[in-house]
Amino acid sequence: MTLLRVQHLSKSFSKNFAVQDVNFTLNEGECGALLGPNGAGKSTTLKMLTGILTPSQGEIMFYGKKSGDFRHLIGYLPQEPKMHPWMTGREALRFMGQLSHMEKRDLDDRVEELLSLLGIKKAANRHVSTYSGGMKQRLGIAQAIIHRPKLVIMDEPVSALDPIGRREMLDLLKSIKQETTILFSTHILHDVKELSDRVFIINQGQVVVNSTFNQLIADHQQPVFFIEAERNIDQWTKSLQSKSETIEATEALGNQARIRVNDIAKARKELLMMIERDEIPLQRFEIMQTTLEEIFLKMVKQ
Numbered sequence: 001m002t003l004l005r006v007q008h009l010s011k012s013f014s015k016n017f018a019v020q021d022v023n024f025t026l027n028e029g030e031c032g033a034l035l036g037p038n039g040a041g042k043s044t045t046l047k048m049l050t051g052i053l054t055p056s057q058g059e060i061m062f063y064g065k066k067s068g069d070f071r072h073l074i075g076y077l078p079q080e081p082k083m084h085p086w087m088t089g090r091e092a093l094r095f096m097g098q099l100s101h102m103e104k105r106d107l108d109d110r111v112e113e114l115l116s117l118l119g120i121k122k123a124a125n126r127h128v129s130t131y132s133g134g135m136k137q138r139l140g141i142a143q144a145i146i147h148r149p150k151l152v153i154m155d156e157p158v159s160a161l162d163p164i165g166r167r168e169m170l171d172l173l174k175s176i177k178q179e180t181t182i183l184f185s186t187h188i189l190h191d192v193k194e195l196s197d198r199v200f201i202i203n204q205g206q207v208v209v210n211s212t213f214n215q216l217i218a219d220h221q222q223p224v225f226f227i228e229a230e231r232n233i234d235q236w237t238k239s240l241q242s243k244s245e246t247i248e249a250t251e252a253l254g255n256q257a258r259i260r261v262n263d264i265a266k267a268r269k270e271l272l273m274m275i276e277r278d279e280i281p282l283q284r285f286e287i288m289q290t291t292l293e294e295i296f297l298k299m300v301k302q
């Protein structure tokens with residue numbers, strides 16, 4: 001069932017488009033990732049979905065309906081969540097539940113359930129001002145899902161965390177994913193690999209890829225030759241592209257080179273021939289695949 005449908009969504013500030021003609025759908029139970037570099041329009045898109053910003057153009061439909069108050073369907077974790085520092089974790093959570101008009105009994109139970117689930121029970125009576133970044137983020141997730149929303153929208157939920165915090169958060173999101181539909185933004189393709197069913201790559205306000213993670217990889221992963229020599233081969237590497245049609249891009253890294261190609265067999269033959277002819281003192285010659293970062297950079301450079 002289609003939970004969310006976004007059609008021709010645009011937002012301009014003054015005369016500049018932050019988001020321009022964005023279209024996508026998200027089905028119930030899916031996890032969608034809005035992936036893009038800084039300034040791409042991720043936060044602006046998510047804020048329009050939550051109702052914080054009014055679109056300049058376009059439509060947002062929940063369960064096929066265009067108008068109405070959809071806030072009870074949505075949980076939201078902003079990019080920079082603000083919580084009252086003088087409240088305890090438990091108070092902050094109760095407060096958010098009350099804003100959602102939850103029944104007292106249900107709220108009491110749900111607060112304790114989430115404090116346990118998110119590992120903040122021991123710190124529940126401490127002021128939020130004493131929480132670490134990771135704890136604040138977990139409390140932020142708790143407040144986003146307290147009213148059991150149909151869709152949880154999270155703006156860069158893992159970006160600001162250290163590696164351990166990231167790991168914890170990704171595991172947590174995986175468990176939340178079992179229960180609710182998620183739409184989150186990130187600028188890191190690795191997060192997408194772990195969590196999402198659908199990926200929407202946004203660049204300069206426009207969705208440039210709307211795909212599944214596996215399809216994205218299948219469509220864009222390319223063979224890369226890794227070459228290492230006993231001396232600097234920067235000049236040699238740079239000269240390669242004009243000498244072979246199969247070479248799409250080169251990266252000179254001192255004694256090493258990465259060469260992206262479109263035909264493995266042809267490239268292997270040609271590269272080995274040029275290595276021999278130019279007397280490159282070869283140490284390593286290896287065939288790899290483009291990294292996730294390279295695919296992402298290729299997508300957002302288009």
Ligand SMILES: Nc1ncnc2c1ncn2[C@@H]1O[C@H](COP(=O)(O)OP(=O)(O)O)[C@@H](O)[C@H]1O
Pocket residue numbers: 013017018036037038039040041042043044045
């Ligand atoms: N309130 C605003 N007023 C003017 N420009 C804005 C405002 N909010 C965002 N922008 C601009 O819109 C573009 C997209 O911003 P944003 O949605 O925050 O990107 P992202 O979250 O992908 O980093 C940026 O160029 C940003 O400077």
Ligand SMILES: [Mg+2]
Pocket residue numbers: 042043044079155
């Ligand atoms: Mg943002």
